[in-house]
Amino acid sequence: MSSSPSLAITMGDPAGIGSEIILKALTDKSLAQKCQITVVGNRQLLQFTYEHLLQQTQLTEENLINPRTINVLDIPIEGEVVLGQGDRISGSFSFACLEKAIALTLEEKFQGIITAPIAKSLWKAAGHEYPGQTEVLALRAGVDRFGMMFVGESPHTGWILRSLLATTHIPLKDVARTLTPELMSLKLDLLIECLAENFGITEPHIAIAGLNPHSGEAGQLGTEEQDWMLNWLEQAKANYPQAKLTGLIPPDTMWVNPGIAWYGNYQTPPTTADAYLALYHDQGLIPVKLMAFDRAINTTIGLPFIRTSPDHGTAFDIAGQGIANASSMKAAIELAIQTSN
Numbered sequence: 001m002s003s004s005p006s007l008a009i010t011m012g013d014p015a016g017i018g019s020e021i022i023l024k025a026l027t028d029k030s031l032a033q034k035c036q037i038t039v040v041g042n043r044q045l046l047q048f049t050y051e052h053l054l055q056q057t058q059l060t061e062e063n064l065i066n067p068r069t070i071n072v073l074d075i076p077i078e079g080e081v082v083l084g085q086g087d088r089i090s091g092s093f094s095f096a097c098l099e100k101a102i103a104l105t106l107e108e109k110f111q112g113i114i115t116a117p118i119a120k121s122l123w124k125a126a127g128h129e130y131p132g133q134t135e136v137l138a139l140r141a142g143v144d145r146f147g148m149m150f151v152g153e154s155p156h157t158g159w160i161l162r163s164l165l166a167t168t169h170i171p172l173k174d175v176a177r178t179l180t181p182e183l184m185s186l187k188l189d190l191l192i193e194c195l196a197e198n199f200g201i202t203e204p205h206i207a208i209a210g211l212n213p214h215s216g217e218a219g220q221l222g223t224e225e226q227d228w229m230l231n232w233l234e235q236a237k238a239n240y241p242q243a244k245l246t247g248l249i250p251p252d253t254m255w256v257n258p259g260i261a262w263y264g265n266y267q268t269p270p271t272t273a274d275a276y277l278a279l280y281h282d283q284g285l286i287p288v289k290l291m292a293f294d295r296a297i298n299t300t301i302g303l304p305f306i307r308t309s310p311d312h313g314t315a316f317d318i319a320g321q322g323i324a325n326a327s328s329m330k331a332a333i334e335l336a337i338q339t340s341n
């Protein structure tokens with residue numbers, strides 16, 4: 001692959017903080033030396049946000065790149081956008097940006113996509129009934145072997161937290177019946193492959209969470225562990241002799257050592273894993289956001305191209321105020337560059 005990859009950044013929901021974090025992240029001149037970036041969005045909307053932020057907030061031209069100086073692939077928008085007030089129109093636009101970026105990436109115009117946040121409910125309001133960007137990316141790429149993974153590097157110790165979710169955007173009540181030995185095997189296989197290919201970890205230690213409190217407490221607090229998960233884990237250990245698989249770790253306890261490793265409050269380093277397999281959205285994401293909300297990256301693994309994203313959402317409550325932190329977006333761009341080389 002080229003040493004200067006061509007990457008698309010989708011603008012996300014234009015009523016959210018997407019434009020602001022893109023304009024902030026792109027002030028880092030070193031990014032332009034490492035990749036060619038095209039924002040799939042709308043130049044007029046970017047210009048509007050740029051001028052709004054300069055006039056209405058403390059931000060200066062040093063804090064924001066001028067949209068006139070960047071490549072923008074224009075997607076039309078059907079009406080007005082009010083910062084902080086997403087609606088059907090902004091949802092329709094963010095969906096169109098993603099669709100265009102995916103189509104061009106499948107045509108190999110881009111090696112990867114960095115997505116700014118969208119609001120799933122506004123996609124629905126615009127008639128696009130998908131649970132999230134991850135699922136649309138997988139569908140359009142024609143893969144059913146994919147995963148939602150979060151990666152963050154501790155600013156205190158340099159320790160890297162990696163967490164893959166076994167299930168993603170589904171209601172909590174559906175988690176137990178969605179988890180099956182086949183699904184767990186698919187996600188574990190994908191994780192082992194990703195750790196080797198993207199992170200150079202060929203003999204990984206992977207920690208796997210239980211589902212129920214205390215991993216079921218010998219069946220007293222839930223039976224899935226005893227019914228099939230422990231047998232599945234024994235089989236997985238035999239299938240992947242190169243990997244050290246630990247589990248089923250009580251889901252609350254699993255995050256104690258990562259927390260210690262992240263903040264560095266130890267004399268002896270704690271035992272940690274190269275990656276954590278969490279069974280559902282909030283089991284995996286609460287610890288990620290507690291430790292690394294300002295810098296973690298969401299990456300979709302298993303696609304035929306790179307996809308990264310900041311870990312946060314549209315943040316409508318602070319849109320247009322100039323206070324959005326662009327570190328996660330910047331880290332998402334950097335991971336996309338790193339994995340495309």
Ligand SMILES: NC(=O)C1=CN([C@@H]2O[C@H](COP(=O)(O)OP(=O)(O)OC[C@H]3O[C@@H](n4cnc5c(N)ncnc54)[C@H](O)[C@@H]3O)[C@@H](O)[C@H]2O)C=CC1
Pocket residue numbers: 017021116117118119120121133298309310311312313314315316317318323324325326
């Ligand atoms: N990858 C994506 O496209 C994601 C989209 N979402 C969408 O975002 C919408 C809002 O979701 P919420 O749960 O409220 O999460 P959120 O991440 O948008 O906001 C949670 C809180 O964090 C703050 N925040 C978020 N990003 C920030 C940043 N960069 N700098 C400073 N403060 C920041 C917000 O102001 C808010 O107080 C939902 O519609 C959801 O679907 C949520 C997560 C990921």
Ligand SMILES: NCC(=O)COP(=O)(O)O
Pocket residue numbers: 118131132133134135285298309311
């Ligand atoms: N909380 C993570 C999340 O919602 C990711 O959403 P998406 O990137 O798949 O749209």
